[in-house]
Amino acid sequence: MRIAFELSGEHQTLPRSEVLGCLTSTGIPFKEIATLDQVLIIEIDEMPPIAKRLAMTHHILEVIDMCQVSPQRDSNTNMELITAMVSASDLPLGNEKTFCVRAKIIKNYTYETSTLERDIGAIIYKRGYRVNLENPDVVFRLVITGDKCIFGRLLFSIDRHQYESRRPHLKPFFYPGALLPGVARTIVNISSVRPGELLLDPFCGTGGILIEAGLTGVNCLGMDVQRKMVQGTATNFQHYDIGGELIIGDACNIGLADSSVDAIVTDIPYGRSTLYMAQSLQDLYVKSLKEMCRVLKPGKNAVIVSQIPMGAIGEDVGFKVLECHQQRVHKSLTRHIIILIKR
Numbered sequence: 001m002r003i004a005f006e007l008s009g010e011h012q013t014l015p016r017s018e019v020l021g022c023l024t025s026t027g028i029p030f031k032e033i034a035t036l037d038q039v040l041i042i043e044i045d046e047m048p049p050i051a052k053r054l055a056m057t058h059h060i061l062e063v064i065d066m067c068q069v070s071p072q073r074d075s076n077t078n079m080e081l082i083t084a085m086v087s088a089s090d091l092p093l094g095n096e097k098t099f100c101v102r103a104k105i106i107k108n109y110t111y112e113t114s115t116l117e118r119d120i121g122a123i124i125y126k127r128g129y130r131v132n133l134e135n136p137d138v139v140f141r142l143v144i145t146g147d148k149c150i151f152g153r154l155l156f157s158i159d160r161h162q163y164e165s166r167r168p169h170l171k172p173f174f175y176p177g178a179l180l181p182g183v184a185r186t187i188v189n190i191s192s193v194r195p196g197e198l199l200l201d202p203f204c205g206t207g208g209i210l211i212e213a214g215l216t217g218v219n220c221l222g223m224d225v226q227r228k229m230v231q232g233t234a235t236n237f238q239h240y241d242i243g244g245e246l247i248i249g250d251a252c253n254i255g256l257a258d259s260s261v262d263a264i265v266t267d268i269p270y271g272r273s274t275l276y277m278a279q280s281l282q283d284l285y286v287k288s289l290k291e292m293c294r295v296l297k298p299g300k301n302a303v304i305v306s307q308i309p310m311g312a313i314g315e316d317v318g319f320k321v322l323e324c325h326q327q328r329v330h331k332s333l334t335r336h337i338i339i340l341i342k343r
Ligand SMILES: C[S@@+](CC[C@H](N)C(=O)[O-])C[C@H]1O[C@@H](n2cnc3c(N)ncnc32)[C@H](O)[C@@H]1O
Pocket: 175, 177, 178, 179, 202, 203, 204, 205, 206, 207, 208, 209, 223, 224, 225, 226, 229, 249, 250, 251, 252, 266, 267, 268, 269, 270, 274, 275, 276, 277, 278, 284
């Protein structure tokens, strides 16, 4: 089946990587068909249950058909193409079923989504199906992005409000500098960690990353050099009913056996607002990355958030860089998010 992920526009590259990381973690083979603006299309035999894990996806569709459109063409010509596609498509609806149409236009097109929904709804209606805008059996979605119009059946909508409710200052233990839960969940997913596997955050702070991992069924192991952070994370764990292990310790000297953890996801100190325990920031980065590489199993991933690019240090200590993302937080803070694999 062909699946389209309607991605959040909050970041250019992270939403796609999150979906690919989640799919990879299931072990089910899939093929990437296209990456369009805010849409990723894949081919897979059956859709794995990853919708509840995702943070930077809005909707997941089973693609019924796609057609070529162009923002340069006049809107009537595009509309004729879309109409022809919907009229000819094989609809997954019996006579008893009700439907509604929802449309999303990503950029550059002048249609009103409500007009598009009404016009396409009329075509499906003429084919003998009943409209129900309140509680339809099937929701059809039309997504216009770049030079494609995707027509699909809605499989899942992601509940993104849950991330709002876990914002750092709403947790029982709060300390400034924590990542937003949507970002924390995304980087956990990018690591391709599976439920039941062990994820280490050696700079756990208030536990924001571990909480997002724990809520997806991953086993959590947190470390921080400050006792108050470890105690605070324990309080937050209790609040969200997460049963991980927490250690007061130095990330430059992790007391774990070689190749003993399945994933590392961490937000390392930047030195500006967060305290760090090392001779210098450079020393902290080199020693902690070396330790992370030692305790990670070969072939597994580390996702590291930092304020400077860490790829060169990662390569020096035995990782291979898979991806680098940048996220501008404000004028004087750009986050670098790198994905490393232990060779
Ligand atoms: C950027 S904060 C992590 C924020 C975290 N992601 C959260 O959700 O709160 C970095 C943390 O690293 C800890 N830290 C600094 N030096 C350390 C070291 N050598 N070993 C372990 N933790 C250290 C600090 O105490 C701080 O809590």
